[in-house]
Amino acid sequence: MTDVFDRIVGQDSAVTAMRQYARNPVHAYLFSGPVGSGLHDVVITFSAALQCENHGCGLCETCRLALSELDSDVHFADRTGISWRIDELREAERVSRRRPIGGGYQIVVIEDVELTTTGASPSASALLKSLEEPPQKTIFLLTAEDLPEQLTTIISRCVEIKLKSLTEEDLEALLIRDGAIPQAARTAALAANGNLRRAQVLVRDAELAKRISQWRTIPDRLQGSTSDAAILVEELTGAIDAAIAPLQVIQDEELNALIANAKEMGQRSVANRKDIEAQFKREQRRFRIEELKFGFTALTNSYRERLTDGLVELQENTARGEHRAGSSIKAIEAVAATSRLVTLNVDEGLLLNDLMLTLMQL
Numbered sequence: 001m002t003d004v005f006d007r008i009v010g011q012d013s014a015v016t017a018m019r020q021y022a023r024n025p026v027h028a029y030l031f032s033g034p035v036g037s038g039l040h041d042v043v044i045t046f047s048a049a050l051q052c053e054n055h056g057c058g059l060c061e062t063c064r065l066a067l068s069e070l071d072s073d074v075h076f077a078d079r080t081g082i083s084w085r086i087d088e089l090r091e092a093e094r095v096s097r098r099r100p101i102g103g104g105y106q107i108v109v110i111e112d113v114e115l116t117t118t119g120a121s122p123s124a125s126a127l128l129k130s131l132e133e134p135p136q137k138t139i140f141l142l143t144a145e146d147l148p149e150q151l152t153t154i155i156s157r158c159v160e161i162k163l164k165s166l167t168e169e170d171l172e173a174l175l176i177r178d179g180a181i182p183q184a185a186r187t188a189a190l191a192a193n194g195n196l197r198r199a200q201v202l203v204r205d206a207e208l209a210k211r212i213s214q215w216r217t218i219p220d221r222l223q224g225s226t227s228d229a230a231i232l233v234e235e236l237t238g239a240i241d242a243a244i245a246p247l248q249v250i251q252d253e254e255l256n257a258l259i260a261n262a263k264e265m266g267q268r269s270v271a272n273r274k275d276i277e278a279q280f281k282r283e284q285r286r287f288r289i290e291e292l293k294f295g296f297t298a299l300t301n302s303y304r305e306r307l308t309d310g311l312v313e314l315q316e317n318t319a320r321g322e323h324r325a326g327s328s329i330k331a332i333e334a335v336a337a338t339s340r341l342v343t344l345n346v347d348e349g350l351l352l353n354d355l356m357l358t359l360m361q362l
């Protein structure tokens with residue numbers, strides 16, 4: 001069988017479930033999975049399968065529009081801050097009351113629902129209210145990277161579809177299938193944190209190995225003055241800027257393909273070009289965050305090795321070993337705490353600067 005779900009890799013049980021649900025949908029789904037498991041891609045693919053007359057043939061205009069995130073009946077709720085605000089979710093609810101323009105459903109996508117709030121200004125209950133008795137032709141697609149206690153009631157209103165992390169082997173095989181040389185595929189797969197799109201960008205990235213070592217050598221380079229920290233931060237943010245370049249190349253290629261496609265259909269320009277460009281910007285922001293988290297992982301691994309060395313050293317020189325092991329543990333905790341603060345609207349430079357100064361004092 002060839003259909004839209006062929007583009008999803010390493011999620012066999014989720015795909016089996018989605019193929020069935022596409023024929024017989026309910027009003028709300030919650031897709032959960034770890035960072036980089038491809039939640040966004042899976043939701044887009046499922047939206048195509050829901051809209052397509054043939055449940056996701058992958059060939060028709062309906063599928064094409066949905067896969068390009070250009071179906072006007074598929075609405076992506078827009079979050080501007082660290083957490084979901086009540087008015088943002090009310091807007092999503094308002095859209096959910098619309099009648100679909102096309103022949104399919106009104107689909108409302110709300111990503112990262114773990115970022116809803118409870119307490120004094122509870123956006124979680126606004127979301128819950130939307131999920132109560134939505135119109136017949138409306139389907140909610142929610143995603144969550146983790147499922148805290150506060151989501152229990154929301155989860156109970158949805159059918160849950162679980163994704164798992166993509167394995168490095170899955171990613172490597174896919175990259176090689178798409179023409180990458182094995183060595184580059186291997187390095188990119190290892191650095192992609194289970195995320196296919198990221199792996200596809202990294203495999204074109206000649207600077208990847210250099211970036212990994214830039215992060216890994218931070219502990220050695222943080223010995224001196226605070227100006228060292230500033231220089232490091234500048235290098236790291238510069239490297240992240242450069243890392244976005246291959247993604248921009250891919251996006252340009254995608255846009256050019258759309259332009260060529262529009263010409264072929266006798267249209268003067270690409271419809272929804274603004275939407276496409278906004279979507280590209282969102283993807284670039286997400287990529288920056290992933291790149292940052294990837295750096296934190298490399299840095300953590302480096303401190304883990306120092307921790308191991310410290311534990312070995314303990315047997316010979318107790319004081320030095322203790323210090324090395326103790327400071328490595330604190331460093332790992334500091335990196336983890338910073339990693340949790342990374343969001344769409346974070347000031348990357350400040351965050352990195354704080355982290356470097358903290359690490360320097362350990």
Ligand SMILES: [Zn+2]
Nearest residue numbers: 052057060063
């Ligand atoms: Zn189709």
